[in-house]
Amino acid sequence: MSEFIPTFDAEKIEKKWQEIWYNGDYFKAADFSEKEKYYALVEYPYPSGIGMHVGHIRAFLSMEVISRKRRMEGKNVLFPIGFDAFGLPTENYAIQTQIHPRIITDRNIATFKSQLRSAGFSFDFSRIVDTTDPEYYKWTQWIFLKMFEHRLAYKDIAYVNYCPSCKVILSNEESQGGKCDRCDSNVVQMEKTVWFLKITEYADRLLEGLNELESNNRIRTEQEKWIGKSKGAYIHFPVADSDASLKVFTTRPDTIYGATFMVIAPEHPLLETFHNRIQNIKEVHRYQEQAKMKSEFERIELAKDKTGVKLEGLYAVNPLTGENIPIFISDYVMITYGTGAIMAVPAHDTRDYEFATKFGLDILEVIQGGDITKEAYTDIEGGILVNSPVINGLQVKDAINTIIEYLVDHNIGEAATQFKMKDWAFNRQRYWGEPIPIIYCDDCGIVPVPYEDLPVELPMVEKFMPTDTGESPLANIEEFVNCTCPKCGKSAKRETDTMPQWAGSSWYFLRYMDPHNKERFASEELLNYWNRVDWYNGGMEHVTRHLIYSRFWNQFLYDIGEVPFQEPYKKRTAQGLILGEDNEKMSKSRGKVINPNDIISEFGADTLRTYVLFISDYEMSTPWNESGVKGARRFLDKVWRLFPNVVRSKTTYTKALEKAIHQTIDGVTSDIENLKFNTAIAKLMTLTNEFGKAEAISLKDYETLIRLLYPIAPHICEELWNQLGHDDLLVFEPYPIADPKKMVDEEVTVVISINGKVKDKVEVDANITNQELQDVAVKRERIQSLIQGQVIVKVIVVPKKLVNIVVK
RNA sequence: GCGGUUGUGGCGGAAUGGUAGACGCGCUGUCUUCAGGCGGCAGUGUCCUAGUGACGUGUGGGUUCAACUCCCAUCAACCGCACCA
Incomplete structure (x- = not known):
């Protein structure tokens, strides 16, 4: 045991514990463990060049806290992370800089990973999935082929947004207001034969399945409206x-x-x-x-x-x-x-x-x-x-x-x-996406790539620029396009469109269960073991499309006997946005993005985590407030400074604090389960303040506080735990349990009001009868003088709370 | 237009129909300090005649002994959908 340092050196201890956690197997989910499983999921991020922002931190923190708490509760927790790495921003950046999207993606993922670690997230980093990895998109293509086989993927005419000046087909996001995102000229509607997935066939079941999904009213009605x-x-x-x-x-x-x-x-x-x-x-x-x-x-x-x-x-x-x-x-x-x-x-x-x-x-x-x-x-x-x-x-x-x-x-x-829901237009004219595994043969028509030939890999070429015909960049790559027909062996051509970004995210939660499997997208045994996602948190903006698309894929896989459950998620919640300090949406273009790294290097990861959770109700939008961060740090400092006051030999609760401790355990526990992190932290602050006023605190008092705080601010707690002389990590230490019998007050303050207005207060025994309480209240000197000359019409007694005297 | 959510101090925000403003930020005074910072203590909704005084939760009604909380109407903000027959 090293000597206790009176000042809380966040940087030093955070580095120390991150090294221990991530070098050990502490957060690894154990396949087939005897313990009860718990699968907590957050929406995997898009690894943009800017890296992580505070919005990501907030989005991930709820399940982070839940995961840490569940481990303490003895559960075998699967808390994975990955990257939704195909997509336009990377492709556009690649075109701009002439650096291949593969290189950019790898670089961005590396940055993101290190940022996640410096914030102390307890993800199982051994299960990272990357949608752009051929080992992953092989299975995205495989599912597509299964859908094709079951006639759920078909080609039809659609209208697409086309910019005549850039000669590029644009997504809806790129053609807002009827103008091209890049050159500002008018977008026209162009007819094109494209791929569709017949999601409408599942419309009724997607609607019914909502009964199996615990969520709030908003999440439910947005999906219902979308299905329409x-x-x-x-x-x-x-x-x-x-x-x-x-x-x-x-x-x-x-x-x-x-x-x-x-x-x-x-x-x-x-x-x-x-x-x-x-x-x-x-x-x-x-x-x-x-x-x-x-x-x-x-x-x-x-x-x-x-x-x-x-x-x-x-x-x-x-x-x-x-x-x-x-x-x-x-x-x-x-x-x-x-x-x-x-x-x-x-x-x-x-x-x-x-x-x-x-x-x-x-x-x-x-x-x-x-x-x-x-x-x-x-x-x-x-x-x-x-x-x-x-x-x-x-x-x-x-x-x-x-x-x-x-x-x-x-x-x-x-x-x-x-x-209202329409079939899902399932292709893009882009390079950086999963190739659609289809071959066109003059004699045999549309031929699926045989399963054993998967994946159809993206060619690692330098020509990923858009064509000037509205076709995918892949159309210009002869060695990709030209192939032989798997049926008749004659020369044929490959489909050159790629899948939309929603493809990879439609099944990633399944891959996490068995991320390195080469034979199957995930083994039946592991799909059975990990089963449904217990709790899925993500953005409100993904509640319609992503949530519905992924439920559709899962239902389809269930129908063809590949997945043992119909509905993939048991519970879905959504975090609120963090706005800029001016209450505007944080936008990269206006340079108003708060960089979590800055907060971590100045105050520490624990402070960042505590503040982000404390800032407001988790499910509400709220502006960022830089000075509020200091308050979170001050709180952690206070917890740190309590250390010398701990009487190590005393291993029971301090009598005077016992009730407050049990009340705090009870409150914090239910607050966390209800995503009320702000009030959970407020309760921990209150308890800390009480500890500060006490002459001395016992070992048990302090250890309970540390265990409660651990899921929120794990580094400082792990350090204090260690300083107390524990060799084992706090990761699997049991979470405190409140004793309801110890929570009750013996003396209570009862309010006495006249006609509903508070006029007096009195301390009474908690077990006093209503009649006794009424007598005490009415006989109070102050009350007597106030009701003099008036008639008491009625007296209402609320045990342990108040006495209301109605007079005329 | 339709649907959903939200309106509470200078700010972020708390309150199973029962002491409105917990907790935090900021601010004021004060102690420690050469000073600043850190920390400690006290205070901090509004108004007044300064009191266990009156008023106060977007606005107007209602139910109730009692309403931030329930009901009706209305305004505003945000999100989603948008000529869906």
Whole structure:
């Protein structure tokens, strides 16, 4: 045992313990251990050149604290980390600097790793996954091929954002506001055949699976909204004087008698079918052209103002009334949703109302309860059906059921369900991504790369620049493109598009269970042992796409018998953002990023960790405050300075502190489990202050404080633990347990109020009866003088809390 | 527009319907010091006649003996979705 140094030298002790931790196997998850497993997951970072920022620290810290606590609780903890390293920033930087993305990625990962260690994270660094490692993306490609085999991966036409000036296809993020991110020219929509994953086939199960996922309201509803299920009906409207019919989707089949016109999307095939019968086809074509020119952005921006063209000479027939009704083409109807056609019921739909008003169309009331001369009446609770022979007098809900039965009986429609979620466009025209393992053969068509030929490796070339045709950079690399067909052996060409960045992250949590397996993405035994992620924390921004995509992949792997559980995560939480000191979002461009390294070198990692957890409620956004950091450091200094006051020979709790200690254990434990780190730390500060006031503290008092603080500030605790003479590390020391019997107060302060206003306080025995307490309260001198001359109407006694005297 | 979340001191933020402002930052006074820093002690919502005084949790109502907390309305900020039929 070295001599105790009165000043807390963070830098020195942090280096010392990090070396011991990381050189030993202290944080290694033990496969098949007898202990109960616990799998804590954080979203693996993108290893950018700037390295780690305080946002990462906050994001990782919750599961870091939980993992450290779980180890003390005797669990076999899997707390892994890895890198989502494919992606645009690296590729763009590579183009700029002419350094290969492989080199940049390796460099960035090395930096990130050392930063994680200097913050003292207890990750199992032996399980690091890197999505750009062929040993990893081999399995990303393998899963893709499995999906292809099961017809969940297919090719179809899609519209992509294309910059005519840069000749590059842009992601949505790169084309915000309809402008190209790099050259600011207008982005146009270009048709392209691309890969899709049929996630819509899983829509219902992704929705149902939410019942297996513990999360807050916000996380749940964002996913529900994203999936966007709605129930209704398909209805077939015959086209007058033809055999054809127009199929629409509606959630309100009950309003069918009020359908006074039809609207179809500009891309609807009906326009082609009845090309010859539409008298104003030129005008229609002109409108189609205009709609096509509009970018997604413009269509949304101009949403308020309805436009459209009536199809002259073509009518639909309302199948219930037999009446002819006009058909319009308008871009407020989307070809990508439902059937791309609607029955318009202006009296009971706001959008149709706007359109009808603008074009002077009939508005027919079929539900009573509103005033349709002013606005559409869309309420579904109160209204009663009118002007609707089959369903008159019914309420909306009953009317819907009745009319669907009627539609089915008369063969004009059926119940139907629609989702907002669309199939997942699964490719990018980029170099730095997983190659899609597909070969095109003139004779055999689309041929999957045989499983045994995986991985299809990215060629390590110098030409990773974008092409000038909107194709992937890989298209220019002949030795990559040219290959032989695995089926017929003739010369063939490889797919040159790569997968989107979401691919690798859709299954990384599975790889962590068995990261070095060469035979399988993870062995069945280990998938069974580690099983579902017990707790997954990450950003709110990934709650829709990443969470849904990864749940989709997992469900698919479950279906084909490769994974033993349907839902991958048991519980999902999300940290709040750390904003700049000006309350603005921290942005790299404005140089407002707080670098955690600066804080660590000035105050230490323990201080950084404590402050980041103390700054606010973990799930809320909050501004960074530099001076607040000092407070965290001051707290740790205080804990350090208590050391000389510890009476080593005294191994029981100090009587005067015992109650406070048990209350603190209890509070801190539940606060941590509920992500209330700020109040947990506040409780530890309070206890520390009490220890400071005490004449002396016992060994047990102090050791309990250290154990409680350890998950939050591990270095200082490990050092103090060691200074107390312990040879073993604190890592696996048991976490304190509160004794509820020792938490109760013997004496309590009771507040006495008159008409709800606090007027007096009194110390009483905690076990006093309500009647005794009431008597004591009323007899108080001060109370007597205040209620003199008034009548006591009522007295409310809340045991151990207050007495309220109601007077008149 | 729809959905969700949040509004509390100078600041970050605490409060199972029961003492509003825990804990921390900052600030004021004071002690230690040659001085600064560190540390200790006391104070720090607003107002006044300075008191176990009145008022006070975005705003306006309501329920209750009692409301930051529950209900209704309203305003603001942030996040998500956005002509989804």
